[in-house]
Amino acid sequence: MNNFLNSVQKESLVFFVCTLLGLFLAYLLSRLILKRLGKNPKYLLPKGTFKRLSYPIFLILLSFLIRSSSLRELLTLEAYAYWFRKISTLLFIFSFTWLIVAILKITKKIVLLRYDVGVSNNLKARKVYTQFNILERIVIFVVIILAMGAALMTFEEIRKIGLSVFASAGVAGIIIGFSAQKFIGTIIAGIQIAIAQPIKLDDVVIVEGEWGRIEEITLTYVVVKIWDKRRLIVPTPYFIDKPFQNWTKTSSDILGTVFLYTDYNVPFDKLREELTRILEDTDLWDKEVNVLQVTDSKANYVEIRALMSAKDSPTAWDLRVHVREQLIAYLQKNYPESIARNRVLLWDESKNKPSDEA
Numbered sequence: 210m211n212n213f214l215n216s217v218q219k220e221s222l223v224f225f226v227c228t229l230l231g232l233f234l235a236y237l238l239s240r241l242i243l244k245r246l247g248k249n250p251k252y253l254l255p256k257g258t259f260k261r262l263s264y265p266i267f268l269i270l271l272s273f274l275i276r277s278s279s280l281r282e283l284l285t286l287e288a289y290a291y292w293f294r295k296i297s298t299l300l301f302i303f304s305f306t307w308l309i310v311a312i313l314k315i316t317k318k319i320v321l322l323r324y325d326v327g328v329s330n331n332l333k334a335r336k337v338y339t340q341f342n343i344l345e346r347i348v349i350f351v352v353i354i355l356a357m358g359a360a361l362m363t364f365e366e367i368r369k370i371g372l373s374v375f376a377s378a379g380v381a382g383i384i385i386g387f388s389a390q391k392f393i394g395t396i397i398a399g400i401q402i403a404i405a406q407p408i409k410l411d412d413v414v415i416v417e418g419e420w421g422r423i424e425e426i427t428l429t430y431v432v433v434k435i436w437d438k439r440r441l442i443v444p445t446p447y448f449i450d451k452p453f454q455n456w457t458k459t460s461s462d463i464l465g466t467v468f469l470y471t472d473y474n475v476p477f478d479k480l481r482e483e484l485t486r487i488l489e490d491t492d493l494w495d496k497e498v499n500v501l502q503v504t505d506s507k508a509n510y511v512e513i514r515a516l517m518s519a520k521d522s523p524t525a526w527d528l529r530v531h532v533r534e535q536l537i538a539y540l541q542k543n544y545p546e547s548i549a550r551n552r553v554l555l556w557d558e559s560k561n562k563p564s565d566e567a
Contacts, residue, residue: 261311268304272297298363306356310349317341335409339426342410343403346428398445399428407448408455413522415454416443420522456522464498465525467515467533471540475511475547477503480536484515487535493528495520510549 276297321341324334402408408431412423416433419441425432431448433441447453456463481501488494498518505512515532519525540547 258315261315262308265304265308265311268300269308272301272304275300295363299360302356302360302363306352309352313345313348317345335411336406339406339409340403343399343426343428347400347403350428395429395445398449399426401449402426402431402445407458409457412458413456415456416441416447462495462497462518462520463522463525465517465519465529465532467517467529467536468504469513469515469533469536469540470510470549471513472547472549473506473511475513475540475544477501477513479544480513480539483536483539484517484532487532488517491528491531493519493524493531 275293321338324337408414408423408426410423410426414421414423414433419433419435419439421433421435421441423431424434424440427445429445431443431445433443435441484501485499488496488499495518498516500514500516502514502516503511504514515536517525517528517532519528
């Protein structure tokens with residue numbers, strides 16, 4: 210009997226020593242080899258990747274060690290086997306959840322490193338950023354809920370309570386479903402935005418009469434940065450249920466218009482030549498569209514529309530302001546009589562015709 214106990218103790222000691230030796234070698238390997246290789250710029254893994262993964266992996270290995278019967282025998286704590294197994298299970302659930310979240314964040318970072326939202330043509334980058342930001346929140350939320358449920362179900366008492374609650378939760382579930390209908394609709398709207406993408410990060414939109422850019426998209430609300438630095442907080446269902454303007458849905462380039470109201474005797478060809486000169490002298494124009502047309506005529510004036518293009522909406526705004534100012538200055542200097550005015554006709558009764566001073 211004593212020989213058997215001695216052999217068990219020796220096996221436990223060997224197992225424990227081997228486990229510690231394995232953990233030490235893993236630590237040594239990671240520090241001397243993997244971490245040094247991770248500094249090589251040709252590898253795609255972002256900085257801090259190994260540190261993020263090493264902690265949860267270490268805890269997973271530790272949970273296996275705590276669960277081993279050899280450790281309990283070595284520490285003569287076999288009477289506490291239930292608590293060792295319980296701690297091991299909870300530690301494994303916690304560390305495995307941590308590992309999934311870390312892998313998700315690292316994957317997101319690796320993918321987003323390939324896209325630059327700072328370039329002028331950043332449509333694809335903004336699509337990817339929007340999808341990953343929303344889907345990341347959804348996945349993390351689901352993983353944490355499942356982990357909490359798995360941890361609670363490891364306790365027999367809670368499992369019995371849970372089964373009894375599920376058995377009698379029919380009516381309560383219907384009531385809660387109606388109460389949470391709006392919240393669920395908001396979550397679903399956030400998922401729809403991630404998939405269908407009616408809006409993306411940095412999109413230029415007009416919402417509730419306000420011009421701004423999409424600054425942040427969450428599952429429940431969207432932050433619109435207004436041009437004067439205010440923030441408009443909009444629920445996500447708004448972008449599914451209501452119409453709004455998205456100026457950068459498929460591309461960032463946009464047309465700008467300038468309207469002038471002039472007299473009938475304005476020289477249209479000269480005005481077209483001046484518009485071309487103004488556009489060619491500025492870097493705001495992208496050299497795509499340059500049109501001047503008479504779009505309407507009234508009793509006292511004609512409406513002239515100058516149409517021009519720019520790479521994005523802020524540039525188009527600056528270009529419109531510049532062109533409007535230059536065209537007005539051109540008319541004031543060269544054709545002041547072409548500026549719209551009201552006419553008064555004086556009638557000469559003695560000659561029965563308009564007066565020569567009219």
